[in-house]
Amino acid sequence: xxxxxxxxxxxxxxxxxxxxxxxxxxxxASGTFSWLLSGITLATKMIxxxxxxxxxxxxxxxxxxxxxxxxxGEVQQKLDVYANRALLHCLGVRESVAVxxxxxxxxxxxxxxxxxxxxxxxxxPLDGSSNIDVNVSVGTIFSILARPExxxxxDPSREALQPGYKQVxxxxxxxxxxxxxxxxxxxxxxxxxxxPAVGAYVLSHDNMRMPEQGKYYSVNEANAEGFPPGYRxxxxxxxTGELGREYSSRYIGSLVxxxxxxxxxxxxxxxxxxxxxxxxxxxxxxxxxxxxxIAEQAGGVATDGKQRVLDIVPTSIHQRTPLMVGSRxxxxxxxxxxxx
Ligand code: AHM
Ligand code: MG
Numbered sequence: 001x002x003x004x005x006x007x008x009x010x011x012x013x014x015x016x017x018x019x020x021x022x023x024x025x026x027x028x029a030s031g032t033f034s035w036l037l038s039g040i041t042l043a044t045k046m047i048x049x050x051x052x053x054x055x056x057x058x059x060x061x062x063x064x065x066x067x068x069x070x071x072x073g074e075v076q077q078k079l080d081v082y083a084n085r086a087l088l089h090c091l092g093v094r095e096s097v098a099v100x101x102x103x104x105x106x107x108x109x110x111x112x113x114x115x116x117x118x119x120x121x122x123x124x125p126l127d128g129s130s131n132i133d134v135n136v137s138v139g140t141i142f143s144i145l146a147r148p149e150x151x152x153x154x155d156p157s158r159e160a161l162q163p164g165y166k167q168v169x170x171x172x173x174x175x176x177x178x179x180x181x182x183x184x185x186x187x188x189x190x191x192x193x194x195x196p197a198v199g200a201y202v203l204s205h206d207n208m209r210m211p212e213q214g215k216y217y218s219v220n221e222a223n224a225e226g227f228p229p230g231y232r233x234x235x236x237x238x239x240t241g242e243l244g245r246e247y248s249s250r251y252i253g254s255l256v257x258x259x260x261x262x263x264x265x266x267x268x269x270x271x272x273x274x275x276x277x278x279x280x281x282x283x284x285x286x287x288x289x290x291x292x293x294i295a296e297q298a299g300g301v302a303t304d305g306k307q308r309v310l311d312i313v314p315t316s317i318h319q320r321t322p323l324m325v326g327s328r329x330x331x332x333x334x335x336x337x338x339x340x
Pocket of ligand 2: 103126127128287
């Protein structure tokens with residue numbers, strides 16, 4: 001009898017999962033989207049192999065040379081450069097990609113692919129890269145948008161300026177104690193762990209849900225004195241048990257890692273406006289927006305303090321935003337504080 005082995009029954013790779021979900025929700029789908037996502041999984045496996053060997057290879061520290069700063073004026077790390085190139089290469093060869101926008105490039109790359117170029121991908125190739133030198137988790141964040149029907153002939157990169165609720169898919173890869181790929185296409189959130197023995201992302205977290213309430217809050221407390229009063233008041237409430245629970249604080253300084261913990265354990269992550277970053281520090285298109293999409297799909301909430309992150313209409317590719325994201329309970333209490 002031709003019965004599959006028990007392990008074979010259990011293993012679902014990210015590719016299988018995407019194809020299966022596509023068939024379920026879009027029976028006429030051509031497979032283009034799955035092929036596009038495979039560009040991301042391939043690039044992140046290349047990045048992960050470099051991240052894992054970072055302490056061994058001569059890739060630690062700044063890329064060197066006075067000119068090696070990115071558009072935000074921050075010094076680029078060598079791995080940032082590699083991660084950016086890997087994504088640009090693996091996605092650039094996919095015929096369905098019309099525009100690629102990266103944190104590391106001031107201007108997006110546009111491809112002249114006519115009707116075949118259906119998608120725009122924006123990404124942060126290596127988020128939290130200041131943590132690399134100290135062996136702390138980093139991540140890759142991506143967001144996929146469809147090109148609008150009305151093409152911007154003059155400057156196709158402007159087509160990336162869409163509110164987050166229009167995202168076709170979003171996800172991140174966390175290069176942590178294990179490497180995880182987490183994504184949503186608007187039908188729930190799924191997490192896959194890289195099996196290094198076979199080089200495949202394997203489904204490990206089916207239909208992820210953020211707990212209604214957690215016990216951690218995550219914020220750069222060193223900035224707290226400069227937060228607007230509503231946020232200071234909220235932090236006071238968290239510390240004094242006014243939310244009905246004793247909270248602990250956790251802050252890694254890598255958005256992907258801090259968010260991943262919030263997704264699994266609940267609680268709240270905050271990056272409010274500060275005197276040095278009055279419009280927030282995190283970038284809307286390739287940090288806040290994809291994270292907000294995943295959070296909402298898992299039952300959580302994401303706000304910039306005034307509105308839902310997914311409703312913000314961007315005006316520039318590298319625009320920043322405040323970001324508060326987390327469980328329903330903590331987010332409702334925050335909304336109350338900010339309204340007072
Ligand atoms: P990066 O994309 O240059 O790495 O910066 C973004 C990072 C986020 O990962 C993290 O949430 C935040 O910056 C930490 O900022 P701070 O050091 O001000 O707390
Ligand atoms: Mg970043």
